[in-house]
Amino acid sequence: MAVTVRFLTAFQDLTLSKKLFLVEGKRLDQIIDELETQIPGLKEKLLDSEGKPHPAYQMIHVKGNIQELCSKLDCPIGDGDEIVITSLISGG
Amino acid sequence: MYGFQGTMLVIDLGEGKVLTEDLDERFARNYIGGVGFGVRLLYDRLTPRVDPLSPENMLVFASGPLSALGFMGSTGISVVSKSPLTGLIGDSDLRGSFGRNLKSCGYDVLIISGKAKSPVYLELTDGAVEIRDAADLWGKTTAEVQSTLSHVNEKGLSILSIGPAGEHLVKYACISGDVRFFAGRLGMGAVMGAKNLKAIVMKGGKETPIADPQGMKDLIKQVHYEVLHDGSCDTLSKYGTWNNIGPSNLKGTLPTKNFQRTTFEKIDQIDGEAMLNSISAGDRTCPGCPIGCRRVVKGEQPYRVLPEYGGPQYESVAALGPTVLLGDALAIAKANELCNLYGLDTISTGVTIAFAMECREKGVLTPKDLGMDLKWGDPEDILQLIRMIAFREGAGDVLADGVRRASEKIGKGSEEWAMHVKGLEIPMHDPRGKKGIALAYATALKGADHESAMHDDVFERENALPELGYVKPMGRKEYQGKPLLVKKTQELWGILSDALPICKFPMAPPRPLTPGRLVSALRLVTGWDVSLEEFLRVGERIFNLGRLFNVREGADRTLDVLPDRFSEALQEGGSAGEMITRKDLERMLDEYYNYRGWTKDGVPKEETLIRLDLKNH
Numbered sequence: 258m259a260v261t262v263r264f265l266t267a268f269q270d271l272t273l274s275k276k277l278f279l280v281e282g283k284r285l286d287q288i289i290d291e292l293e294t295q296i297p298g299l300k301e302k303l304l305d306s307e308g309k310p311h312p313a314y315q316m317i318h319v320k321g322n323i324q325e326l327c328s329k330l331d332c333p334i335g336d337g338d339e340i341v342i343t344s345l346i347s348g349g
Numbered sequence: 350m351y352g353f354q355g356t357m358l359v360i361d362l363g364e365g366k367v368l369t370e371d372l373d374e375r376f377a378r379n380y381i382g383g384v385g386f387g388v389r390l391l392y393d394r395l396t397p398r399v400d401p402l403s404p405e406n407m408l409v410f411a412s413g414p415l416s417a418l419g420f421m422g423s424t425g426i427s428v429v430s431k432s433p434l435t436g437l438i439g440d441s442d443l444r445g446s447f448g449r450n451l452k453s454c455g456y457d458v459l460i461i462s463g464k465a466k467s468p469v470y471l472e473l474t475d476g477a478v479e480i481r482d483a484a485d486l487w488g489k490t491t492a493e494v495q496s497t498l499s500h501v502n503e504k505g506l507s508i509l510s511i512g513p514a515g516e517h518l519v520k521y522a523c524i525s526g527d528v529r530f531f532a533g534r535l536g537m538g539a540v541m542g543a544k545n546l547k548a549i550v551m552k553g554g555k556e557t558p559i560a561d562p563q564g565m566k567d568l569i570k571q572v573h574y575e576v577l578h579d580g581s582c583d584t585l586s587k588y589g590t591w592n593n594i595g596p597s598n599l600k601g602t603l604p605t606k607n608f609q610r611t612t613f614e615k616i617d618q619i620d621g622e623a624m625l626n627s628i629s630a631g632d633r634t635c636p637g638c639p640i641g642c643r644r645v646v647k648g649e650q651p652y653r654v655l656p657e658y659g660g661p662q663y664e665s666v667a668a669l670g671p672t673v674l675l676g677d678a679l680a681i682a683k684a685n686e687l688c689n690l691y692g693l694d695t696i697s698t699g700v701t702i703a704f705a706m707e708c709r710e711k712g713v714l715t716p717k718d719l720g721m722d723l724k725w726g727d728p729e730d731i732l733q734l735i736r737m738i739a740f741r742e743g744a745g746d747v748l749a750d751g752v753r754r755a756s757e758k759i760g761k762g763s764e765e766w767a768m769h770v771k772g773l774e775i776p777m778h779d780p781r782g783k784k785g786i787a788l789a790y791a792t793a794l795k796g797a798d799h800e801s802a803m804h805d806d807v808f809e810r811e812n813a814l815p816e817l818g819y820v821k822p823m824g825r826k827e828y829q830g831k832p833l834l835v836k837k838t839q840e841l842w843g844i845l846s847d848a849l850p851i852c853k854f855p856m857a858p859p860r861p862l863t864p865g866r867l868v869s870a871l872r873l874v875t876g877w878d879v880s881l882e883e884f885l886r887v888g889e890r891i892f893n894l895g896r897l898f899n900v901r902e903g904a905d906r907t908l909d910v911l912p913d914r915f916s917e918a919l920q921e922g923g924s925a926g927e928m929i930t931r932k933d934l935e936r937m938l939d940e941y942y943n944y945r946g947w948t949k950d951g952v953p954k955e956e957t958l959i960r961l962d963l964k965n966h
């Protein structure tokens with residue numbers, strides 16, 4: 258189950274400016290665990306102190322023009338799907 | 350009185366008179382400061398229907414209680430006047446040290462009326478107020494004014510100035526602060542120009558007393574710790590507000606080609622990473638803020654861009670980039686630099702150029718009319734048109750009045766693509782993908798303003814803002830719940846932040862400046878026993894008084910509208926299919942007016958005014 262993860266204006270230092278990652282996983286938490294092996298230190302920043310997705314970031318499940326926000330770690334992700342990890346827009 | 354000097358400086362430039370007035374503590378508690386003071390003073394002292402560019406209009410520079418110290422941008426100032434762009438109440442805030450410096454000269458507020466017979470500048474110190482001849486400064490850019498007047502001193506000096514655009518009464522001329530902070534919107538620079546006032550230099554040494562300095566120190570320490578460690582400000586620190594560019598494009602809310610669409614094909618050349626890797630030359634911060642979101646840029650070829658003049662923030666990048674289809678980071682930085690030097694609001698400039706480009710594309714304006722080809726995305730034409738607008742040369746003259754007036758003059762259906770609300774050009778968040786922002790644009794006191802209410806994206810998660818009752822997530826494209834959300838955050842984020850004042854960015858959830866903390870700061874600085882309820886009521890009071898000002902100028906529900914373009918569905922991107930029809934907006938307005946306690950026509954009801962201690966206005 259290959260999922261593309263794209264970083265958009267987030268974690269450039271940790272990813273060493275690489276934007277696209279291919280990972281295996283059927284749920285968001287599995288994908289984050291898999292990403293951690295490729296990008297050590299990511300999980301600690303992407304999740305808050307309670308282990309939930311950090312509110313300063315959004316993980317958006319992109320299927321063509323359809324976008325769904327993954328706010329829970331058990332969010333199911335399909336083969337070939339894309340997840341974009343990006344900073345939260347707060348205006349300004 | 351803690352948190353204040355207790356004095357207002359009143360200058361009539363026509364008469365050359367300088368007076369001081371006491372600042373009453375009851376007045377201060379009812380309106381806090383900044384925009385609150387400005388709205389109250391203008392409501393009380395301005396003759397209705399006065400021409401914004403006439404000597405009778407007043408220009409109010411107001412600090413707030415927090416300006417006394419450096420706490421997350423609190424040293425800033427509000428500039429409030431009747432706007433030449435909208436004809437309604439206008440305010441624009443500057444970060445920097447201008448509020449603190451006004452206080453250090455011994456004043457909380459500076460009120461300027463009249464028109465000097467010839468160009469002047471003001472020099473304020475804690476011992477004197479001088480009205481000085483500015484004949485040699487007239488015609489100079491903001492940077493030239495800065496370097497000429499900086500000789501007055503070295504450190505701790507603040508200079509507010511206008512460029513040629515303000516002198517030429519461009520209706521969206523801005524006021525520059527130390528060449529890198531801007532009271533950008535609503536033409537405050539034109540009001541200054543109309544008064545023959547080129548600059549204000551401030552330097553004083555007075556301290557403002559604080560009720561509980563140790564308590565304030567502890568609060569600052571705690572907030573700074575969270576800013577640096579809780580992860581909520583990391584991308585803002587790293588990318589500045591460029592952190593919005595890529596996500597806006599992804600979500601389909603990035604205005605592109607004059608709001609014809611919301612995704613930009615050259616996004617990879619101008620998003621946060623691209624800007625950082627191409628033109629970034631470091632960052633700057635505001636007093637007392639560890640975030641440091643202000644970018645510095647530089648470049649040599651083909652455009653020389655100097656780091657001194659402030660890099661473009663998100664709004665400027667989007668307005669001078671995708672909105673006009675320019676996908677070249679350095680050319681955008683150059684356009685931004687020119688706007689800063691000439692003293693033009695970057696948002697209104699970008700949207701006005703996009704309007705002209707669409708006129709050209711549709712054959713409503715010809716290359717002969719324009720004096721150039723003006724094709725979408727042509728950097729040379731964009732830079733040239735910025736100069737022409739600033740100096741009102743050729744086609745720049747009609748464009749210098751903003752898209753509403755320009756479209757009225759040009760006609761031929763161009764009103765259809767004049768993107769404004771109440772005369773203020775739409776900022777860089779397409780409201781079709783954010784229904785709260787749509788309502789905020791329609792109802793903000795000053796027209797389409799992106800900082801008047803919190804953005805919908807923030808509320809897409811649980812517990813976004815529990816102190817205001819926001820615990821359940823709300824989708825950004827949904828209508829439900831937005832009228833009340835807009836009302837509440839217009840008061841908190843739109844108004845109270847500018848009254849204290851404090852920077853809005855660290856107030857946006859999940860960042861650490863919660864409403865409770867703002868109240869704590871206000872209590873610690875002023876010693877007032879103020880509750881969250883009282884604090885929020887002040888925001889509601891100021892908003893309603895601003896609405897009364899606008900009603901007095903003839904505004905009502907008929908002005909709370911959006912351009913028709915937003916009733917067309919977006920065809921692509923992350924907000925594909927989204928639109929806001931007139932009916933959708935009317936439905937939201939009904940609900941919103943109801944929460945506000947306004948009539949169906951959008952006028953505050955008597956019981957609302959009684960509740961807010963505005964019975965006699």
Ligand code: SF4
Nearest residue numbers: 422635638641642852
């Ligand atoms: S967040 Fe940015 S604009 Fe706000 S006070 Fe800090 S540096 Fe200044």
